Amino acid sequence: MARNVLSGIPVSNGMAIGRAFFLNRGMGTAVARRSVPEEEVEHEIARLSDAVAAAGEDLDSVRRKVPKDLREQAAILDSHLMILKDNKLVSSAQKYIREKEINAEWALEKAVYDIRQAFDSIDDEYIRQRIQDVDLVAFRVQNKLMGGKDSISSISTRVILLAHDLSPADTIELEVDKIMAFATTLGGKTSHAGIMARSLQIPAVVAVEGLEEYIEDGELIVLDGLHGRIIISPTEKELAHYSDLKYQFEAYQGTISRCCHLPAETRDGYQVKVLANIELFEEVAAVIDSGGEGIGLYRTEYSYLNRERLPEEDELFEEYRDLASIMYPNNVVIRTLDLGSDKIASFVQPIEEANPAMGLRAIRFCQKYPDIFRTQLRAILRASIVGNVSIMFPMISGLQELQEVKETFAQVRRELKSEGKNFDAEMSVGIMIELPGAVLIADILAREVDFFSIGTNDLIQYSLGIDRTNKHVSYLYQPLHPAVLRSIKHVVDAGHEAGIDVSLCGELASDPFCIPILLGMQIDSLSLTPQAIPGIKRLLRQTTMEECKPLLRRIVRNSTVAESNKLVRELILNRFPEEVMFFSSLVED
């Protein structure tokens, strides 16, 4: 019996009910292979040429639609156009048709196979991966050969898009008026497709097992972006249930987004800043739409990943400058590179690390490769003149390390000054507090910086010794563990003692069950995914410091997670039952 429900990782909230539409269906599967009689060889070659021409036209039209600032995507499409015209692909396929007297599909497949052989033996990972571009180009041609119309541009009615994977080039073509939602077989929580879905505000589920196996093209499906589920050919009852849920969700979204631009102030007048965590410039629109009062965490890694080479200073500068000027007068906190050497292995000396999470990454990596670090520091500083920019260093473990980083920063400032380049001399400097060691010496570190931002995702993992992606121990990843709560409180108190602001930028900031506790600690700002901002703001606006403070006092006396979980669940479920229906929480039942 076919499975009725498939599950995956929810990456963008919402609900959609509609017809399935497969993009690139059959990619990687066998094509029809047949011999052709000699007299049809010329016809077969012409068929191939027509398909290549048609694929070229499609690529050209997508290429023309790429906005100027998406240089990487433009470069990818340019290289696809070149591959399409390459003798190695088309001429070689033509030769196969002529010599082997086989159909165009088979010949093209053979040509790609030959190219793959050549690429497989290449040591350079980046170049070896370019075979994927050849696959994508060949697929476009195969698709034309088979009379396929399954490109995004050919969709006429609104559908739920399903695909093996969505490349950045595919996502350029995503148009909200045609696509209600999408799901992919590949992908993870942080994949590019998820980011695009959130910025387009359409529901999406990735890493769906059995997606291509169990769903038929055109079949009616329900995509539940809240729980990460797809229901295939729903029954009347299921359909009623999900239509109801969809209606409620949309009504709720409407309510929260109507008040998302109001300040995040409790009923008794305590204000918290609600900021956004983002990693792509394109997400800015979502930040502004959702009522974000600034960017509390700009992750800068994206410009360094899947690249042919390291970004130039000017390229980074333009990215940061555009971000700063669009958010002005609101603040943008730019976090310096938080990568391990494994992520950009082609640019640096590869090293063997038994435990990369505790290895050469983040600020340690930057200190080891000062050229990479300085380029970024220069770009951030230069961007600071057009807006309200702060800089933040990740993974600081001690005072001496922090002082060394600050010295590098000071040197770069002097360098820029001597070159006559302008920057904001008053720029705020902050650090991430994500190591238990940094928590314990927060009072010492606080004297050196303008703000703290508590990175709870890492802090919880390092404090409890839990790798949350390890399913054997992830049950011990507990945000309300007394050690975690004491750590957060300790950092907030140490920061306030020294007169600096303390922000929190982990997933806890978007967890409704944790908000009253953080409020009770008098956290200054919360930084979270743009999608969660309206809901959290509404929750903040309905609560009072008067109820959060006693809650915190009771929570800190608890010695087990279970007691604390029960307390916050009671408060939230009694006070804000309608608010938690569409939230997912890290706090267990």
Place this chain on the structure above:
Amino acid sequence: MEEESKTREVILRNKWGLHARPAAKLAQEAQKFDSDIKLGFDGREVDAKSILDVLTLAASGGTRLQIVAAGSDAERALAHLSGLFESRFEEDS
């Protein structure tokens, strides 16, 4: 018509080697000439007009390559293409 081929040795000065962008540029420029143009590296010889061929050489920065051209505009092709290598394919790094 058998034409005598002309060879010129060049040094790849790009930091990251013959990666996608320089490879694309080289193939694009080579396509502008009528001559048959090959690129030799590490005992292999490939079609310089094919981006895929050039990529599969996976030539890294600092290595020597040979451009071999045969045809009516071979001399001009060699001059133009070796100029690309010298200018690091107009990349700044």
